[in-house]
Amino acid sequence: MPSNVPGVLVAFAAFLIPFGSWSNTQSRPQIELSSDATSPSCPQVELLLPSIHSTLYAGLNDLYKTEGFTTDVHEKLGAAIRVPTESYDDMKPVGQDPRWNIFGDFQHFLEVFFPEIYSSLRVTRVNTYGLVYHWQGTQTALKPVLLAAHQDVVPVDPDTVNQWTHPPYSGHYDGTWVWGRGAADDKSDLIAQLITIDSLLKHGFQPRRTIVLAFGIDEESAGTEGAGKIAVYLEKTYGRDGFAFLLDEGDGYGENVPNGLIFASPGISEKGYFDVKIEVSAPGGHSSVPPRHTTIGILSRILVALEGTLHDTSFSRSGTAFANAQCAVAHGPNSSPSLRRLARKALTDDVALEELKNYLLQTDPVFDVMLRTTQAVNIVYGGVKANALPEVATAIINHRIAEHSSVIEVQDHLVHIISAVAAGFNMSLHAFGRPPVHCAGEKSQIVLTDAFGTGLEPSPVTPIESGGPYDLLGGTIKASLKTSGRFNSTGVVISPSLGLDTRFYWNLTRHIFRYSHYGDRDDYYNGLHTVNEAVRGEAVVEQVRFFTMLILNSDETALFA
Numbered sequence: 001m002p003s004n005v006p007g008v009l010v011a012f013a014a015f016l017i018p019f020g021s022w023s024n025t026q027s028r029p030q031i032e033l034s035s036d037a038t039s040p041s042c043p044q045v046e047l048l049l050p051s052i053h054s055t056l057y058a059g060l061n062d063l064y065k066t067e068g069f070t071t072d073v074h075e076k077l078g079a080a081i082r083v084p085t086e087s088y089d090d091m092k093p094v095g096q097d098p099r100w101n102i103f104g105d106f107q108h109f110l111e112v113f114f115p116e117i118y119s120s121l122r123v124t125r126v127n128t129y130g131l132v133y134h135w136q137g138t139q140t141a142l143k144p145v146l147l148a149a150h151q152d153v154v155p156v157d158p159d160t161v162n163q164w165t166h167p168p169y170s171g172h173y174d175g176t177w178v179w180g181r182g183a184a185d186d187k188s189d190l191i192a193q194l195i196t197i198d199s200l201l202k203h204g205f206q207p208r209r210t211i212v213l214a215f216g217i218d219e220e221s222a223g224t225e226g227a228g229k230i231a232v233y234l235e236k237t238y239g240r241d242g243f244a245f246l247l248d249e250g251d252g253y254g255e256n257v258p259n260g261l262i263f264a265s266p267g268i269s270e271k272g273y274f275d276v277k278i279e280v281s282a283p284g285g286h287s288s289v290p291p292r293h294t295t296i297g298i299l300s301r302i303l304v305a306l307e308g309t310l311h312d313t314s315f316s317r318s319g320t321a322f323a324n325a326q327c328a329v330a331h332g333p334n335s336s337p338s339l340r341r342l343a344r345k346a347l348t349d350d351v352a353l354e355e356l357k358n359y360l361l362q363t364d365p366v367f368d369v370m371l372r373t374t375q376a377v378n379i380v381y382g383g384v385k386a387n388a389l390p391e392v393a394t395a396i397i398n399h400r401i402a403e404h405s406s407v408i409e410v411q412d413h414l415v416h417i418i419s420a421v422a423a424g425f426n427m428s429l430h431a432f433g434r435p436p437v438h439c440a441g442e443k444s445q446i447v448l449t450d451a452f453g454t455g456l457e458p459s460p461v462t463p464i465e466s467g468g469p470y471d472l473l474g475g476t477i478k479a480s481l482k483t484s485g486r487f488n489s490t491g492v493v494i495s496p497s498l499g500l501d502t503r504f505y506w507n508l509t510r511h512i513f514r515y516s517h518y519g520d521r522d523d524y525y526n527g528l529h530t531v532n533e534a535v536r537g538e539a540v541v542e543q544v545r546f547f548t549m550l551i552l553n554s555d556e557t558a559l560f561a
């Protein structure tokens with residue numbers, strides 16, 4: 001996960017599916033989904049098991065249950081964790097910063113642990129440490145599948161090392177958990193993908209559909225040295241829209257739903273991103289004869305005005321939030337029959353759509369975040385001395401741009417609100433390189449810029465119409481969960497949600513999924529990116545089973561040529 005993950009953008013509305021104790025579902029019989037499973041508002045695909053490759057799959061499935069195999073998975077993940085591939089925000093490009101050298105050690109580790117992969121697949125090093133594995137399929141008419149993960153981890157704060165139950169780079173397996181930085185984010189995805197390929201190779205699988213793995217090196221910082229460069233290579237090699245689909249890390253599934261359902265939540269889109277710097281400048285001077293408002297006072301007025309005006313919400317039937325809400329209402333344990341009726345009516349009726357939107361906004365803050373561009377004033381500075389007027393006061397506002405909006409729309413919103421303040425103080429406003437508003441002289445001005453040049457539009461939305469890659473993924477998730485023997489679930493619901501950070505790969509396919517196949521009891525965090533990162537050992541084996549099914553299922557379908 002990138003370091004700017006908004007933790008609230010989770011699978012579904014908390015109010016509809018309060019997290020409860022798992023234990024009260026223990027005596028539930030294994031039954032299929034209720035009639036709601038066929039709800040037109042949240043269509044559900046059937047579970048999808050490999051059929052052409054059923055014998056191969058059965059053999060691997062047996063292997064994956066053996067102690068020898070699970071031990072090997074835990075050992076390989078532990079060994080991967082023991083190479084501390086930390087990435088830092090202030091990293092210079094590869095070749096100019098010795099802190100990248102550790103990625104050479106990691107490559108060496110991979111070559112030693114996966115010799116069959118290195119002798120059978122084409123391995124390309126992009127920008128020295130970025131890794132792309134190519135397993136050629138026999139049918140070149142089928143678009144390849146792309147699985148992504150990242151090699152780097154968030155640095156461990158040296159002051160917190162003694163708070164870890166097991167040292168952060170121990171990779172220790174205690175019989176339940178594999179411990180260490182990167183255990184869940186994201187070395188388990190990476191190792192599970194490689195073990196899957198390794199197992200398929202050793203069992204003589206010959207893919208019809210080409211399989212590509214891509215592992216970046218700085219997902220936790222800028223991403224430009226890893227995924228940024230890999231994306232260019234992939235687009236050059238496989239073409240624009242050259243892949244059937246892409247699976248990258250993301251949310252997994254929630255098991256603790258009181259009605260015994262498991263909700264799996266592949267991310268089908270990402271919000272945009274925009275850090276705006278506001279600089280208010282005015283002549284300085286001795287504060288014995290101050291103006292009525294200093295730059296700090298004026299900046300404060302601007303911030304009050306901005307916080308007083310929320311960005312608009314939009315609840316479009318083609319949007320991610322609508323699909324997510326429909327699944328939460330149709331299959332959530334606490335939604336009343338009238339709410340379900342309202343949600344179904346909203347499929348075609350605009351009045352019902354508006355009513356549903358208002359209900360959701362009032363009942364759950366998560367929907368508010370999904371439906372509108374959010375703003376947060378996160379940095380403010382100004383002034384140097386108690387008896388000197390501040391010549392400049394600065395604020396930085398972080399925006400996460402909703403699906404229906406854009407960077408330009410956020411700019412317009414800011415200009416609209418701030419120009420009124422500027423006029424009131426007779427100051428000029430220079431916004432985002434546009435012609436200045438209120439030319440009141442250059443000594444007193446307000447300047448708006450993209451603070452770090454990192455503005456990003458919201459992503460395209462992955463199509464979820466039936467019969468496409470979304471169903472292939474959903475059917476595979478269902479098959480993995482229902483055959484895992486780990487759950488007494490009454491059913492599995494696939495519910496589309498928001499994800500993060502695939503921005504470099506948007507040109508490669510329209511079908512991008514952000515999903516990691518583990519449950520909310522499978523990663524042991526005090527909080528994301530902090531001490532005591534650990535992943536449940538059996539969940540990593542389940543990831544291998546999931547990736548195996550996904551690859552075999554993609555290989556069997558003639559879709560997405």
Ligand SMILES: *[C@@H]1O[C@H](CO)[C@@H](O)[C@H](O)[C@H]1NC(C)=O
Pocket residue numbers: 026027028485486487488
């Ligand atoms: C499922 O339920 C059975 C009995 O109903 C119980 O023995 C078993 O431990 C439960 N499994 C899980 C994973 O909760």
Ligand SMILES: *[C@@H]1O[C@H](CO)[C@@H](O)[C@H](O)[C@H]1NC(C)=O
Pocket residue numbers: 426439440441
């Ligand atoms: C606004 O500022 C300009 C330029 O400094 C000045 O000429 C003008 O008189 C000011 N207007 C008011 C209403 O203060």
Ligand SMILES: *[C@@H]1O[C@H](CO)[C@@H](O)[C@H](O)[C@H]1NC(C)=O
Pocket residue numbers: 231232503504505506507
């Ligand atoms: C995607 O394609 C567009 C148009 O060719 C290009 O400008 C852009 O840089 C590409 N994006 C990435 C992340 O490669």
